Amino acid sequence: MRTTHTLKPEPSDSRCVPRLDDPVTVGGLRLRNRLYRTPLLECAGTDSETADTLRSELEPAAAAGAGLVCQGATVVRGEGGCAAPGMTRVHDDEFVAGLAPVPDAVEAHGGRVFAQLEHGGLRSMEVWHAGYRSAHPDLDQLAVSDPPLPLRAADRLGLLDVSPRVLSTDAVYDLAADFGRAAGRLADAGYHGVHVAGANMGIVQQFLSPFYNRRSDEFADGGRFLEVLYDEVRERTDAPLIAKLPAETRAPPGIRRHLSADDCVALCERAAEIGFDAVAPVSGSVFWDMHIVRGEYPERAWADDRFQAGYADAFGSRWRAKLVSLANRVQARRASFEPAWNADLCRRVRERVDVPVMLEGGVRERERIDRLLGDACDLVGMGRPFYAEPRLPARLLDDPDAAVVCENCNNCAVPQAAGVDGVCRTPEVLAERGRLAREGAYETSEED
Template identity: 25%
Template sequence: MMSKTKYSFLNGFEFKSGLKVKNRIVIPPMTEASGFEDGSITSDELRYFKIHSGGVGLFISPVANVSENGKGFEGELSITDDRFLPGLTKMASAMKQNGTKAVLQIFHAGRMSNSKILRGEQTVSASAVAAERPNAETPRELTNDEIEQIITDFGEATRRAIEAGFDGIELHGANTYLLQQFFSPHSNRRTDKWGGSVEKRMTFALEVIKTCHTMVEKYADRPFLIGYRLSPEEIENPGIRMADTLQFIDTLCNQPIDYLHISMGYAWRTSLNDESDTEPLILKIKRQVAGRLPLISVGSVEKPTDAQKVMDAGLDFVALGREMLREPNWVQKVENNDEAAIRYTISTSDLDELGITPAMWNFLIVRLQSAMHVSNQPDYDKGLFNHKLAPHEGA
């Protein structure tokens, strides 16, 4: 095995909770759309987790919904009820091969769903404002009692994640889902305690964090992480701007969370709204965090040199999304001085070997088009997403 001095991402890390990870490489949460209709886990998913685990320090799962009206797409995992615990327990075990730590991402999709997915029910959000996207349905504004119930649902999901044997949860406050919808002035037009000023728009997220932390204190008999994932900017007007995010991050650094995970399609992206500002957003965020929380950076990182560039900028963790689908043994090959064998393309002939189901592949190809580096198809220009939202946000 090669020396770990060449790449600092091979060094271990200990979180403030006491959880130790063997290296700084993370598999970010990636949709695989391969669960049963009711949200329970399939044997296909368990096989996928086993194939892709074992090398990385931290494996963050595809998202699971915490409320029945929080489902965002077909084939999504659910953690709404104790009946899912046997499957979730198998899932945690499958993700924890060879010392990899397993984090379960949880969310509520809010308005980023539709009445077809919700079997006839109307979507819900902070306010009755439709998303600016094709065929978006107008959601129903949540009542105060319903908001409190969703916060409780996040807490119950945390308890189940602890019982199932996960090493942590990640709150999905990115990619325009409900946690982000409450923070966004586009989707949150409320005038009560849940909306209005930047501070009031933080209230929902802070209450969710507080409830999840209470459950960790009550039920966890081992170090257990609470992570928070966010998208730094929106392009809608009104929408989240970098000044809002930096203020939010300053508040998040004082909350009982263990890390911040910044969701972008390109790790070095600059502002979506201010083309004159050429400083990468991740560096602005790092400066604001000022060492108070570990940071995970993600976005089109593929080669060991790409990952080391992120580490050299002072980030704590680097996540490889689509590259880990193509190459489950990325870490092992780097450790064994076998970088020449790392696969940077994916062949449709290898999907079964990689544990990628037809449902997941269809999701990837429809959503990400050419961004998968399919071996016998035209490739995409990574530079397209330096200054704009990518279809592969967070991977």
């Protein structure tokens, strides 16, 4: 199944340039504005409390005015594939039906919620998390091809456990069908759309990337997996389907096989031709490193005594955790924060596709958002700032001079490896949020 899109170009008259609070349509679904919460790790698990946890995480953004809220990576299979502790699985019909209060709560505030579908492949916990590997010794690791040399070297050094099962052609079709079945379950539960995690080193990126994909069958063309995945979803639901797609322009020196910015633009064009309803182009690396969350080295998080046991469990010992911390420090030097770091890439894509382009990564001020809309993108998303300000949209939509309180310190992200919730723990940031709350900055007309 293929879909023809009709997204009219923005008028050249500057008076008609879209504003953040203007509505936008994605795959036939009208969003009340162009601000979205990007997928984050809600650490909601897969149990009787999951719906309540997800609702408490996602509802504040919708109540504060976000047009779209993206639920973080949900794993399409019942075993394996989790890239971090606490991820939610959506393989079971009855369980997913029980998530209906989440879209109900978001919709009650006028927002819409998409769920991000994921499988970690060679980024999964069975590869990098020592404690998880020990508890699940027989769990298969899924790989697109034989692992590349840097991962095999890390295995020999004992830093990773790389002993995967390379997917056969039939198994690839089965995996795509699992994405489709998960999308159908979520649509039946009331979710308004589906977001395919095609970046951040999950298995979809591993199909797309020449660093990982050295197959000799039809899926040697990584875009072929997008086609099959799309068809599997469309067999089960017509809900809007969007994809985050990668450029691997921050790959370390010496990695010759990787996705260039030109490759990313071509992938976005192909996704639009296939029928995806929007694309989110992002630049990163071939590894799961600081280029995903650019900013400061999270020194406070690595030094926090509360998380040391969790780090030791994740990385195999306290001294190995210190090695990971050192590598994190080195990466941070190469992955310094850049405002709106995907803007140029998104602008190139927007010139070539007729579907909405979603920009995320390093957007922190309303004034910058107003400049980007209609130029580089059609929607603007933020991630980590929501850890600091769950009701951030209220400020951004109301104040043309608003800027987030997030300091890009990344102390919210690293503890997630230890199984801890992703929340802001930076005292100065929390103090500023408290001041703003006392001044009523997070109140909306809906709640007045």
